[in-house]
Amino acid sequence: xxxxxxxxxxxxxxxxxxxxxxxxxxxxxxxxxxxxxxxxxxxxxxxxxxxxxxxxxxxxxxxxxxxxxxxxxxxxxxxxxxxxxxxxxxxxxxxxxxxxxxxxxxxxxxxxxxxxxxxxxxxxxxxxxxxxxxxxxxxxxxxxxxxxxxxxxxxxxxxxxxxxxxxxxxxxxxxxxxxxxxxxxxxxxxxxxxxxxxxxxxxxxxxxxxxxxxxxxxxxxxxxxxxxxxxxxxxxxxxxxxxxxxxxxxxxxxxxxxxxxxxxxxxxxxxxxxxxxxxxxxxxxxxxxxxxxxxxxxxxxxxxxxxxxxxxxxxxxxxxxxxxxxxxxxxxxxxxxxxxxxxxxxxxxxxxxxxxxxxxxxxxxxxxxxxxxxxxxxxxxxxxxxxxxxxxxxxxxxxxxxxxxxxxxxxxxxxxxxxxxxxxxxxxxxxxxxx
Numbered sequence: 428x429x430x431x432x433x434x435x436x437x438x439x440x441x442x443x444x445x446x447x448x449x450x451x452x453x454x455x456x457x458x459x460x461x462x463x464x465x466x467x468x469x470x471x472x473x474x475x476x477x478x479x480x481x482x483x484x485x486x487x488x489x490x491x492x493x494x495x496x497x498x499x500x501x502x503x504x505x506x507x508x509x510x511x512x513x514x515x516x517x518x519x520x521x522x523x524x525x526x527x528x529x530x531x532x533x534x535x536x537x538x539x540x541x542x543x544x545x546x547x548x549x550x551x552x553x554x555x556x557x558x559x560x561x562x563x564x565x566x567x568x569x570x571x572x573x574x575x576x577x578x579x580x581x582x583x584x585x586x587x588x589x590x591x592x593x594x595x596x597x598x599x600x601x602x603x604x605x606x607x608x609x610x611x612x613x614x615x616x617x618x619x620x621x622x623x624x625x626x627x628x629x630x631x632x633x634x635x636x637x638x639x640x641x642x643x644x645x646x647x648x649x650x651x652x653x654x655x656x657x658x659x660x661x662x663x664x665x666x667x668x669x670x671x672x673x674x675x676x677x678x679x680x681x682x683x684x685x686x687x688x689x690x691x692x693x694x695x696x697x698x699x700x701x702x703x704x705x706x707x708x709x710x711x712x713x714x715x716x717x718x719x720x721x722x723x724x725x726x727x728x729x730x731x732x733x734x735x736x737x738x739x740x741x742x743x744x745x746x747x748x749x750x751x752x753x754x755x756x757x758x759x760x761x762x763x764x765x766x767x768x769x770x771x772x773x774x775x776x777x778x779x780x781x782x783x784x785x786x787x788x789x790x791x792x793x794x795x796x797x798x799x800x801x802x803x804x805x806x807x808x809x810x811x812x813x814x815x816x817x818x819x820x821x822x823x824x825x826x827x828x829x830x831x832x833x834x835x836x837x838x839x840x841x842x843x844x845x846x847x848x849x850x851x852x853x854x855x856x857x858x859x860x861x862x
Contacts, residue, residue, distance in 0.1 A: 441572055441575065441576075442571070442572075442575045443681045443682075445575045445576065445578070445579045446575075446677065446681055447678075447681070448579055449578070449579060449582060449597070450462075450674060450677055450678075450740070451739060451740065452582060452583070452586060453465065453597065454670075454674060454739075454740035454741055454743070454744055455740070455741055456586055456592045457592055457593060457594065457596075457597070458667075458670070458741075458743060459666070459667040459668075459670030459671055459674075459743045459744060460666045460667050460670060461593065461594050461670070462669075462670035462673050462674060463661070463665075463666030463667060463668070463669035463670035463673060464534040464537065464594050464666055465594055465597055465673075466657060466669060466670070466673035466676075467532070467533070467534050467537075467657065467661065467669070468534060468537050468540060468541055468544070468594070468598070470654050470657055471532065471533060471537075471541045471545075472541055472544045472545045472548055473650060473654070474650065475510065475511065475514050475541070475542075475545040475549075476545065476548060476549060476552065477643060477646055477647050477650060478510050478513075478514075478643070479506065479507055479510045479545075479549045480552075480643050480646060481506070481636060481640060481643045482502055482503050482506040482632065482635055482636060483503035483506060483507060483549060483552070483553045483556070484552075484556065484643060484646070485556065485772060486635045486636075487499055487503065487553065487556035487557055487560055487635070488556050488557075488559050488560040489560065489772070489773075489775065490560070490634065490635055496557060496616060496619070498632075499557065499635065500553070500557070500616070502632040502635070503553050504550075504553075507546065507549045507550065507553070508546075510549075511542055511545055511546045511549075514542065514545070515542055518533065518538050518541075518542075521533075522538075531658055531661055531662050532658060534594070534666075537594070537598075540595075540598045543602065544598065544601055544602065544605065547602065547605040547606050547609055548601075548605050550605075550609040550612075550613075551574070551605050551608045551609040551612060553612075554608075554609060554612025554613055554615070554616055555567055555570070555571070555608075555612060557612075557616055557619075558570075558612065558615060558616070558619070561619055563615070563619060566615050570608050570611045570612055570615065571608070573607065573608060573611065574604045574605070574607065574608035575604065577600075577603050577604040577607055577608075578600045578601060578603065578604035579600075581599060581600040581603040581604070582596060582597055582600035585597075585599060585600065641777045641778050641781050644781050645768075645777060645780040645781035645783075645784045646784075648781070648784035648785055648787065648788045649780075649784045649787070649818075651784075651788050651791060652784060652787040652788055652790075652791050652811070652814040652815065652818065653680075653811060653814075653815075655791055655792075655795060656672075656791075656795050656799060656807035656810055656811065657669060657672075657673075659795055659796070659799045659807070660672055660799065660803075660804060660807055663799060663800060663803075664803055664804070667743070668803065668804055670743075670744075671743075671744050671745075671746055671747055671750070671804060672750060672804040672807055672808070674736075674740060674744055674747050674750075675747045675750030675751050675754060675804070675808065676750075676754065676811075678728060678747075678751060679725070679728065679750075679751055679754040679755065679757075679758045680754075680758060680761065682721055682724045682725060682728070682758050682762075683758070683761055683762065683765065685717055685720045685721050685724065685762060689713050689716065689717050689765075689766065690713075690717075690765040690766055690768070690769040693709065693710070693713055693766065693769050693770070693773065697709070697769070697770065697773025697774060703774065706770065706773065706774055707830045707832065710766060710767075710770040710826075711832065711836055711837065712843065713766055714763060714766045714767075714837065715837065715839050715843055716843075717762050717763070717765070717766055718759065718762055718763055719839060721758065721759055721762035722759060725755050725758055725759060728751055728755070729751065729752060729755055731748075732748070733745070733747070733748035736748055736751075746804065749805050749808075750804055750805060750807075750808045753805055753808035753809050753812060754808045754811060754812055755812075756812045756815075756816060757808075757811050757812030757813075757814070757815040757816065758815075760812070760815035760816045760818065760819045761815050763819045763822075763823075764783075764815065764818055764819050764822065767780075767783075767819065767822035767823070767826060768780045768783075768822070770826070771822070771825075779822065779825050780822070782821065783818045783819075783821040783822045783825075784818060786817050786818060786821045787814040787815065787817050787818035787821075788814070790810070790813050790814045790817050791810055791811075791814045794806075794809065794810040794813060794814075795807070795810045798810050
């Protein structure tokens with residue numbers, strides 16, 4: 428399992444570096460207003476994906492080892508098409524009946540890009556989920572790496588060869604990366620599947636929806652906790668301020684790669700086991716590694732002076748350092764949240780994640796409308812950190828009640844570091860190649 432974690436971590440680190448390169452290119456060639464528009468486009472695509480995930484989300488990971496790929500894939504494709512058509516008409520309704528809301532949530536002229544990216548992104552993520560559900564971590568990592576490198580390459584071509592320095596250049600880069608990854612994922616599934624049985628697909632779809640409904644409500648609230656402030660910043664302060672906030676968010680939340688790398692493999696592992704004691708001990712062990720590594724990475728961002736950030740991103744992004752400082756405790760909480768969330772989901776208990784995000788969203792609603800008008804993007808950062816921390820506190824309380832875990836068990840011990848070193852040695856020098 429650790430070999431898969433190491434491979435996934437390497438992939439995520441590469442993704443983080445690519446994202447930093449893209450952020451540098453956007454800030455220096457497109458500007459804060461353009462970054463603000465890109466942030467909204469990606470947020471809107473993410474919201475559409477939340478609805479799609481009802482049938483084509485993490486439930487596919489959970490059921491991939493339990494059902495035929497055909498029973499999962501065909502309903503997912505149909506649902507993706509239906510949801511994108513639905514959102515097309517929702518956008519038309521907003522444009523004609525609620526123009527103020529429309530202009531707040533959708534950058535001018537970006538509606539076709541949002542729908543198009545949402546469609547291709549959904550196909551790509553569906554294939555990713557099925558690969559993860561079958562624990563084909565190595566295949567997933569290869570395709571994901573190809574995706575991010577294509578995005579960067581196409582973006583560089585647009586900027587330096589085509590001299591196209593606008594939001595459309597980045598959108599075209601996403602089209603290229605998502606499309607190729609979706610195709611590679613599809614061909615990988617064809618090789619993976621021995622049977623494409625469609626019998627009783629309706630019953631399977633009902634099970635997926637029952638699992639997915641709770642999970643997606645939790646995810647909607649989770650995205651609300653993380654991104655609701657985007658719309659308020661756009662409304663009260665405009666796209667340039669949103670661009671500065673987006674830069675701070677991308678830098679800090681980029682550190683989630685540590686928790687994501689570990690939790691992806693954790694979820695795939697727990698979805699294929701019924702040993703609750705093993706799941707508990709594994710979660711505690713992985714939590715320690717995740718939080719410690721994230722803390723070390725956060726410390727680096729906090730130590731760097733603001734002059735470094737303005738040198739990298741231009742003076743238009745003055746004010747990003749306070750956002751990073753205020754978001755730092757929240758990023759630590761997000762690292763823990765990733766491990767807790769995948770523990771509960773991996774054991775088929777997504778309702779815990781739902782209620783933890785309800786708690787976080789209550790704090791978001793209370794604080795966002797009071798802190799953002801008063802303190803601007805710093806208020807948005809404070810809102811996010813409090814929301815993330817409250818979410819993790821709730822998850823910890825439930826985990827403690829269900830497992831009887833004592834607080835001292837979460838404290839790093841010498842044996843943890845020895846175990847980690849031994850696992851690293853086995854992963855690199857003794858382990859068999861991952862799937």
